[in-house]
Amino acid sequence: MAAARHWQSDPEPSVVDLTSAGGERPAAQLLGEELRRHRERRGLTLEASSRAIRGSTSKMSRLERGESPAKARDVYDLAAFYDLSRQDLGLLEQLLAQASNSEWYERFADVTPSFLRRLIRLEGRAEEITIFENQVVPGLLQTERYAEALIRMMEANPVSEMEIARIVALRMGRKVIFGQELPRITVVLDETVLRRKRGSADIMREQMEHLLTAAEMPKTNLRIISQDAMSPPMPITYLQFPDHVPADLAYLENIEGATYATRQRSLDNYRKVLTDARDNALGREESIKAIQDAAEEWARKAAQER
Numbered sequence: 001m002a003a004a005r006h007w008q009s010d011p012e013p014s015v016v017d018l019t020s021a022g023g024e025r026p027a028a029q030l031l032g033e034e035l036r037r038h039r040e041r042r043g044l045t046l047e048a049s050s051r052a053i054r055g056s057t058s059k060m061s062r063l064e065r066g067e068s069p070a071k072a073r074d075v076y077d078l079a080a081f082y083d084l085s086r087q088d089l090g091l092l093e094q095l096l097a098q099a100s101n102s103e104w105y106e107r108f109a110d111v112t113p114s115f116l117r118r119l120i121r122l123e124g125r126a127e128e129i130t131i132f133e134n135q136v137v138p139g140l141l142q143t144e145r146y147a148e149a150l151i152r153m154m155e156a157n158p159v160s161e162m163e164i165a166r167i168v169a170l171r172m173g174r175k176v177i178f179g180q181e182l183p184r185i186t187v188v189l190d191e192t193v194l195r196r197k198r199g200s201a202d203i204m205r206e207q208m209e210h211l212l213t214a215a216e217m218p219k220t221n222l223r224i225i226s227q228d229a230m231s232p233p234m235p236i237t238y239l240q241f242p243d244h245v246p247a248d249l250a251y252l253e254n255i256e257g258a259t260y261a262t263r264q265r266s267l268d269n270y271r272k273v274l275t276d277a278r279d280n281a282l283g284r285e286e287s288i289k290a291i292q293d294a295a296e297e298w299a300r301k302a303a304q305e306r
Contacts, residue, residue, distance in 0.1 A: 149199030
């Protein structure tokens with residue numbers, strides 16, 4: 001638990017300017033120098049650090065010199081061994097992505113199923129994303145603590161604190177699309193999502209306040225469906241792309257995996273379901289009021305839990 005909470009408590013890492021960080025030197029070399037700096041600052045030997053990555057002293061030395069390809073698992077194991085802050089980890093992650101010339105989410109491959117990585121890749125290319133959810137706050141709008149509570153609830157087998165922290169970091173990383181001009185995002189939530197407890201009451205209070213912030217974002221259309229109104233029986237995510245290239249698709253996730261619907265008949269059905277959901281939802285001001293009411297209710301419950 002300590003590692004996960006430690007990383008969550010620190011400020012968001014800023015984007016790394018590799019030029020100012022080291023001129024024309026390769027990212028692998030900069031990554032190695034960062035790892036050596038953290039090791040030496042803690043007074044650790046190469047031998048001690050090599051045990052953390054199940055390797056030899058020479059392997060650790062090559063990694064610090066940028067002579068061996070860095071594996072994500074080794075970097076994260078060293079980050080945990082050095083008890084790095086989230087900001088320090090963020091720098092290592094960016095250097096790791098640069099060194100491997102991969103998309104940012106690929107560094108989470110060992111803790112992320114392929115069907116979700118595909119969705120994240122497509123999210124970044126979409127022109128419009130429409131989401132309906134009746135069970136949980138969608139991943140794009142989750143807070144760190146809410147995401148962590150869900151992960152702990154859903155994992156049947158023991159999960160290390162490092163893995164939990166990395167899964168949470170992946171979910172937070174998806175929010176990069178909010179800084180882009182596209183996609184436009186419409187989220188329709190069943191009102192029961194606002195009332196269903198995930199973690200502590202304080203986690204829910206924080207999550208509701210985050211939804212209020214999201215509702216004020218120009219590119220986000222957040223609507224609530226009253227629990228008395230008709231709503232779809234399952235979560236649906238619908239992605240539309242510029243000039244419909246690639247073709248539109250619907251994403252339906254379950255506990256064991258996900259389905260990508262691409263057949264036109266299925267897409268027509270899902271579009272209709274989502275259109276009906278938007279039509280049945282409260283207006284913007286009423287939706288904000290529903291979230292505010294939930295935030296106040298969770299704040300009262302959080303005060304009682306203290």
